Amino acid sequence: MTQMPRENRVDADEDGQILDMIDRWVARELKPIVKEYDHEDRYPHGVVEQMKELGLFGSTIAPQYGGLGLSSATYAKIVMSISSVWMSVTGIINSHLMLALAIQKFGTPEQKSKWLPKLASGEIRGGLALTEPDAGTDLQGIRMTARCEGDHYVINGTKMWITNGAEGSCLALLVKTNPGAQPRYNGMSLFIAPKQEGFSVGRKLPKLGYKAIDTAELVFENYRLPADHLIGGVEGQGFFQVAGGLELGRINVASRGVGIAEGALKLASDYAQVRRTFGKPICEHQAIQLKLGEMATRARAARLLTLDAARAFDRGERCDMEAGMAKYFASEAALENSIEGMRIHGAYGYSKEFDIERLYRDAPLTCIGEGTNEMQRIIISKQFIKRNPAA
Numbered sequence: 001m002t003q004m005p006r007e008n009r010v011d012a013d014e015d016g017q018i019l020d021m022i023d024r025w026v027a028r029e030l031k032p033i034v035k036e037y038d039h040e041d042r043y044p045h046g047v048v049e050q051m052k053e054l055g056l057f058g059s060t061i062a063p064q065y066g067g068l069g070l071s072s073a074t075y076a077k078i079v080m081s082i083s084s085v086w087m088s089v090t091g092i093i094n095s096h097l098m099l100a101l102a103i104q105k106f107g108t109p110e111q112k113s114k115w116l117p118k119l120a121s122g123e124i125r126g127g128l129a130l131t132e133p134d135a136g137t138d139l140q141g142i143r144m145t146a147r148c149e150g151d152h153y154v155i156n157g158t159k160m161w162i163t164n165g166a167e168g169s170c171l172a173l174l175v176k177t178n179p180g181a182q183p184r185y186n187g188m189s190l191f192i193a194p195k196q197e198g199f200s201v202g203r204k205l206p207k208l209g210y211k212a213i214d215t216a217e218l219v220f221e222n223y224r225l226p227a228d229h230l231i232g233g234v235e236g237q238g239f240f241q242v243a244g245g246l247e248l249g250r251i252n253v254a255s256r257g258v259g260i261a262e263g264a265l266k267l268a269s270d271y272a273q274v275r276r277t278f279g280k281p282i283c284e285h286q287a288i289q290l291k292l293g294e295m296a297t298r299a300r301a302a303r304l305l306t307l308d309a310a311r312a313f314d315r316g317e318r319c320d321m322e323a324g325m326a327k328y329f330a331s332e333a334a335l336e337n338s339i340e341g342m343r344i345h346g347a348y349g350y351s352k353e354f355d356i357e358r359l360y361r362d363a364p365l366t367c368i369g370e371g372t373n374e375m376q377r378i379i380i381s382k383q384f385i386k387r388n389p390a391a
Contacts, residue, residue, distance in 0.1 A: 015070075015071075015074045018068075018070070018074065018078070019074070019077055019078065019081065021054070022054075022078050022081050022082070023081055025050070025054065026081055026082055026084075026085050026086075027085075029047065029050060030047065030082070030085050030086045030089065031085050031086075033047075034085060034086040034355075034358070035352075035355065035358070037211075037212040038086075038088070038211045038212050038358055039211075039352060040212075041211040041212055042212055043167060043212060043213065043214060044089065044212055047089060047092075048092060048122070048125075048167075051089075051092065051093065051122065052121065052122035055067075055068050055120075056078070056093050057093060057096055057097075057119065057120060057121065057122035057125065058100075058119070058120030058121065058122075059075050059078065059093065059097060060072065060075055060097050060100070060101065061097070061100050061104060061116055061119060061120040062104060062116075065104070065112065065113075065116035065117050065120055066116070066117045066120035066121060067100075067116070067120040071310070071314045072248055072251060072310040072313045072314050073307055073310040073311050073314055075097075075252075075255075075310075076251055076252070076254075076255040076258075076306055076307060076310045077255075077307075079094070079252055079255035079256060079259065080255050080256075080258045080259040080262065080303070080306075081259065082259065083255065083256040083257075083258070083259025083260055083263070084259040084260070084262050084263035084266070085259075085263060086212075087209075087210065087256050087259065087260060087359075087362045087365075088210050088211060088212050088213040088362070089213075090252070090255075090256055090259075091163045091164070091210065091213045092125075092163075092164065092213060094163075094249075094252045094256075095126070095127035095128050095163040095164050095168075096119065096125055096126050096127060096164060096168070098127070098128040098172065098245050098248070098249055099119065099126040099127060099128055099170065099171065099172040099192075100115075100116060100119045100120070100126075101245050101248060102128075102172045102190060102231055102241055102242070102245055103115050103116060103119075103172075103192065103231060104116060105241070105244060105245070106190075106231050106232045106237070106241045106244070107192075107231050107232060108228075108232060108233050110228070111192065111228070111231065115170075115192060119170075124169050124170050124194075125164060125167070125168045125169055125170070126164060126168050126169065126170040126171055126172070127162060127163050127164030127165060127168045127171050127172070128162075128163075128171065128172050128242075128245075128249075129159040129162045129165070129171040129172065129173045129174065129193070129218060130142070130159075130174045130242060131159065131160055131161050131162070132144065132157070132158060132159055132160055133158060133160045136161075137371060137372060137375050139174065139188075139239065139242065140183075140184040140185050140188070140239065141184075142157075142174060142175070142176060142188070143157055143176070144156070144157025144158070144159065144173075144174070144175045144176065144220065145157060145175060145176050145177075145179055146175040146176070146177050146189060146191065146225075147177075148177070148227070151226060151227050152224050152225060152226055152227060153177075153191070153224070153225045153227065153229075153230070154222055154223070154224055155173070155175055155191070155193075155198075155220045155222075155223040155224075155225060156220055156221060156222060156223070157175070157220055158202070158217065158218065158219050158220070159173075159217070159218040159220075160205075160217050160218075161205065161215055161217075162215065162216050162217075162218050163213065163214070163215055164213075164214060165201060165214060165215070165216030165217075165218050166201045166204055166214035166216045167214045168195075168214075169194060169195050170192065170193065170194045170195065171192075171193045171218075172190055172191070172192065172193070172231070172242075173190065173191045173192075173193035173220075174188060174189075174190055174238050174239075174242055175188070175189055175190075175191060175238070176188055176189075177189040177235045177236065177238075178235065178236065181236070185239035185240070186236050186239075187236060188236065188238035188239040189230060189231075189235045189236060189237065189238040190230075190231045190232075190237070190238035190241045190242060191225055191229050191230055191231065192225075192229045192231060193223075193225060193229065196223075197223075197224075198220060198221055198222050198223030198224060199218070199219075199220055199223050200218070200219050200221070201216050201217070201218060201219075202216070202217035202218060202219045203216065203217050204216050205217060207365075208361050208364065209358070209360075209361030209362040209363075209364070209365060210361075210362055210365050211361075246320075246323075246370065246371070247309075247313055247319050247320055247323040248313060248323075249370045250309075250323040250324060250326065250327040250370045250371065250376075251306060251309050251310050251313060251323050251326060251327070252370070253327050253330075253331065253366050253369050253370045254302070254305070254306040254309065254323070254326035254327040254329075254330040254331065254366075255306055255310075255330070256330075256331075256334070256366050257302060257306075257327070257329075257330030257331040257332075257333060257334040257363075257366040258299065258302045258303045258306050258330050258333070258334075259334075260334035260337065260338060260359050260362060260363050260366065261295070261298055261299040261302050261330065261333040261334045261336075261337040261338075262299045262303070263355075263359055264295065264334070264337040264338045264340070264341035264356060264359050265292070265295045265296055265299050265337055265341070267341055267345075267354075267355055267356050267359070268291070268292065268295060268337075268340065268341040268344040268345070268356070269283070269292060271344060271345055271348075271356075272288050272292065272344055275346075282344070288344060291340045291343070291344055292344075294336075294340070295336075295337045295340055295341070298333040298336060298337055299333060299337060301329065301333070302326075302329055302330035302333040302334075303330075305322075305325055305326040305329050305330065306326040306330055308322055308326070309322035309323045309325070309326040310326075320379055320383060321379065321380055321383035321384060321387070324371075324376040324377075324379040324380045324383070325376075325380055327366075327370060327371070327373075327376055328373045328376040328377060328380065330366070331363075331366035331367045331373060332367065332373065334359075334362075334363040334366050334367075335363045335364060335366070335367060337359075337363075338356065338359040338360040338362075338363040339360065341356045341359065341360075342356050342357065342360050
């Protein structure tokens with residue numbers, strides 16, 4: 001397998017070569033096996049090794065640490081391509097790169113030099129541990145605590161719905177170092193948390209879709225971390241460090257939504273051209289044409305919104321509104337297109353022999369992950385008002 005070059009990517013032609021390589025890899029390696037792995041809910045260890053060879057675990061990590069240094073816009077297109085066939089695979093790298101982003105953006109020089117090269121190569125594979133049984137959208141409601149004891153912290157608590165929690169080896173762990181702080185976000189800190197004594201996987205969580213990837217409950221009991229694992233080296237910055245990465249996280253989820261929307265459109269279009277009723281392909285029936293027209297428009301609009309947000313992120317602009325718009329619209333487009341694609345397939349769409357049913361099961365997660373769509377609309381509204389005050 002050809003590995004992507006490691007230099008920083010700024011040339012459009014080179015980005016195009018990367019995207020062509022990903023498209024070929026998806027068609028050659030993922031498409032033939034996705035049904036089997038999804039139905040068995042089996043983790044794709046072989047695919048992970050291929051992703052290491054391709055350099056995908058270092059996609060957005062700076063070249064000085066061994067990463068590809070891709071822009072978020074180019075990375076978004078990679079996620080779109082993979083998600084059009086197998087969304088679960090993107091979770092293996094998305095959560096990993098969120099850990100890397102936290103270290104690259106907020107870590108000390110020592111933390112960057114120690115952790116980022118191993119993350120870029122895939123030697124260490126990680127994720128982001130934020131949510132808890134009673135704290136999802138309201139991150140300030142987390143209960144996990146870290147108590148400082150000399151040059152170590154002792155951590156206790158439970159995390160829930162953590163991607164890469166079972167198969168990964170390291171997490172960015174959000175905890176409360178000062179549970180009594182007011183406002184609450186001032187008492188939150190973010191740690192680099194490798195698997196070791198005191199860190200156990202409670203259970204793998206069964207899901208409607210997003211299968212073949214581990215989503216786990218994690219239990220920390222008197223888990224001891226050296227103080228130099230505190231990202232940035234200063235307590236009380238965890239909430240802001242996490243919030244700084246949520247824009248990119250929402251762009252990633254939006255990209256998954258685009259992939260599903262486009263994948264459903266392709267499956268529905270292909271099927272409509274070969275399925276015949278009343279003497280002609282069903283794509284020639286007006287009822288099907290109306291559906292395909294709406295699906296194509298939704299998929300295109302979702303892609304443009306997502307790339308708009310990604311480019312704003314690459315320019316270093318605040319883009320919580322743009323990322324929220326992209327995540328909200330693209331995830332709803334994924335949901336609508338998967339449903340319409342299933343309807344176009346008719347009874348076959350309800351069969352596990354056809355790929356559309358997998359997209360139908362995967363799509364709802366995009367409406368929930370990285371902040372529910374209800375929350376996205378509130379963020380969009382608040383930011384729009386802030387940017388457009390009454391005259």
